[in-house]
Amino acid sequence: MSPTDHEQEPGAREETDVVVIGGGPVGENVAQYAVEGGLSAVLVEGELLGGECSYWACVPSKALLRPVTLVGAGSDLHGMTSGRLEQDALLERRDTWVSGYDDAEQVEWAQGAGITLVRGHGRLVGEREVQVERGGGSRRLTARRAVVIASGSEPLVPETFRDALPWGSHDATGLKEVPGTLLVVGGGVVACEAATWLAALGARVTMLVRGSALLGGQEAFVGELVAGALRDQGVEVRLGTEASSCRRKDARDTGVGRVHGGPVVLETGDGELSADELLVATGRRPLLHDVGLEAVGLSRDDVTHGRLPDWLHAIGDASGGPPLTHWGKYQARLLGSRLAAEAADRPVEPVPDDVPVPQVVFTDPQVASVGMTEAEAQEAGHDVVTSEVPFDAATGGALLRDHVSGRAKLVVDRGSGRVLGATFVGPEAGELLHAATVAIVGKLPVHLLRHAVPSFPTASELWLRLLEDLPVELRLP
Numbered sequence: 001m002s003p004t005d006h007e008q009e010p011g012a013r014e015e016t017d018v019v020v021i022g023g024g025p026v027g028e029n030v031a032q033y034a035v036e037g038g039l040s041a042v043l044v045e046g047e048l049l050g051g052e053c054s055y056w057a058c059v060p061s062k063a064l065l066r067p068v069t070l071v072g073a074g075s076d077l078h079g080m081t082s083g084r085l086e087q088d089a090l091l092e093r094r095d096t097w098v099s100g101y102d103d104a105e106q107v108e109w110a111q112g113a114g115i116t117l118v119r120g121h122g123r124l125v126g127e128r129e130v131q132v133e134r135g136g137g138s139r140r141l142t143a144r145r146a147v148v149i150a151s152g153s154e155p156l157v158p159e160t161f162r163d164a165l166p167w168g169s170h171d172a173t174g175l176k177e178v179p180g181t182l183l184v185v186g187g188g189v190v191a192c193e194a195a196t197w198l199a200a201l202g203a204r205v206t207m208l209v210r211g212s213a214l215l216g217g218q219e220a221f222v223g224e225l226v227a228g229a230l231r232d233q234g235v236e237v238r239l240g241t242e243a244s245s246c247r248r249k250d251a252r253d254t255g256v257g258r259v260h261g262g263p264v265v266l267e268t269g270d271g272e273l274s275a276d277e278l279l280v281a282t283g284r285r286p287l288l289h290d291v292g293l294e295a296v297g298l299s300r301d302d303v304t305h306g307r308l309p310d311w312l313h314a315i316g317d318a319s320g321g322p323p324l325t326h327w328g329k330y331q332a333r334l335l336g337s338r339l340a341a342e343a344a345d346r347p348v349e350p351v352p353d354d355v356p357v358p359q360v361v362f363t364d365p366q367v368a369s370v371g372m373t374e375a376e377a378q379e380a381g382h383d384v385v386t387s388e389v390p391f392d393a394a395t396g397g398a399l400l401r402d403h404v405s406g407r408a409k410l411v412v413d414r415g416s417g418r419v420l421g422a423t424f425v426g427p428e429a430g431e432l433l434h435a436a437t438v439a440i441v442g443k444l445p446v447h448l449l450r451h452a453v454p455s456f457p458t459a460s461e462l463w464l465r466l467l468e469d470l471p472v473e474l475r476l477p
């Protein structure tokens, strides 16, 4: 089979070991690991190879946020003249990072990795059978060993807002026109990150958050610190606020990242709010409505509850698990290697069942967390002991800005002395996280961690402060 060929004799079937539906980072990784293990793999992609992450999510958002963060740092370091954002150059930087929305480099990578790319929309049409449609043509693929659904996720937009054609994350990351005023519905990760770069680019942003905190589910200080920082950046954060209705005259599809018509008016308990644009960031769900589940007698719930036949797998956002690129890619590495090992009758690598999920939110300050919060650890039945220190408790943390706002917390199991979870909020906090992930996966007790000496003066010395803040008896084996 040639890499992007879409022609096939009528009625013909092509066989391969693994068929992957969806060529995002997760689909790419499972195909790569299967091929490296000696299998053949076809990757079916309907849009751009590289998926949401590369063109509309992680990569463009972080390309926009990095200069925003550095300008913030520059204006809080005595001895440095503050930097300034240049909108056109910033959008050019984003365009460079998304390769001008062209996937030629990814296609080249796939070819080099020995993966066959088939462009088009893939659907299951029977056991191990996938039909790919593109334009008027179609192609039938048979998987000797497995079909993997890696179709990603789609935004959930509440009915109230749909007729207004509000912005979604594609518009926020694919930004072309900065609205003068912007309402953001949602207080999760997308809302907080997008509010950060849009406010920095001059939009007057108001966030409407129905809950009592931003970034719910994290340690309580996370939402407080991020809300405080957003307010300092000029964002109005309204907690406990819901929109009961939404109207917009002249709602029009003007294209991604452009203002979609006239002003948007939202009715809330506190009265009416009006703005040039509305960004709805109210969560995502697995994209499963058009992958042919019904053809093999399965439902969305079967996928998200893992009730799949042994030839069918779902990973990444499509699985309903944590919708994070690194988590999906981890699942993909495991599955690709497992499929190859099973095919070759090699032993399958054992996998720990309690691998923690890390996440970094790239607001300013950043939020980095892994494992359990204190509340989650208690709920799981642990006898919990915690330590908590301000981010500037270590010289290396304090040196990062003139006014450092942030906090760090460790959640430890009292009996075993092992770290169960960690949260860091502060400048560049994401870079502190991997040490915590290693400590949890390695089941390292506090008395051993004390011998991991952080360099002076790095922010990693926060680890010393956190360990010193724990009960003294945990320091001894």
Ligand SMILES: Cc1cc2nc3c(=O)[nH]c(=O)nc-3n(C[C@H](O)[C@H](O)[C@H](O)COP(=O)(O)OP(=O)(O)OC[C@H]3O[C@@H](n4cnc5c(N)ncnc54)[C@H](O)[C@@H]3O)c2cc1C
Pocket: 021, 022, 023, 024, 025, 026, 027, 044, 045, 046, 047, 048, 049, 050, 051, 052, 053, 054, 056, 057, 058, 059, 061, 062, 120, 121, 122, 123, 150, 151, 152, 153, 169, 173, 190, 287, 290, 291, 315, 316, 317, 318, 322, 323, 324, 325, 326, 327, 328
């Ligand atoms: C604004 C934003 C910022 C984010 N930032 C981060 C971040 O910083 N870090 C992080 O870890 N995560 C981040 N995420 C989450 C991350 O984008 C997802 O977890 C990740 O993209 C999931 O990868 P995936 O391969 O499962 O799905 P996707 O990246 O969505 O890829 C799925 C692919 O499948 C294709 N496809 C779907 N159905 C079919 C079909 N039937 N036939 C053929 N092709 C199909 C799609 O076209 C797409 O290319 C962010 C999300 C958003 C919205």
Ligand SMILES: NC(=O)c1ccc[n+]([C@@H]2O[C@H](COP(=O)([O-])OP(=O)(O)OC[C@H]3O[C@@H](n4cnc5c(N)ncnc54)[C@H](O)[C@@H]3O)[C@@H](O)[C@H]2O)c1
Pocket: 158, 185, 186, 187, 188, 189, 190, 191, 193, 209, 210, 211, 215, 216, 242, 281, 282, 283, 284, 322, 323, 324, 359, 360, 361, 362
């Ligand atoms: N840096 C990162 O790792 C990163 C960045 C962006 C997105 N992501 C991933 O993308 C996923 C989706 O992000 P998200 O921010 O859209 O979802 P989210 O689940 O993080 O947040 C959704 C927010 O919308 C609110 N909400 C839900 N329904 C609502 C309604 N009907 N009315 C008003 N508010 C409502 C929720 O209370 C919450 O505040 C995240 O789970 C995250 O894993 C990760």
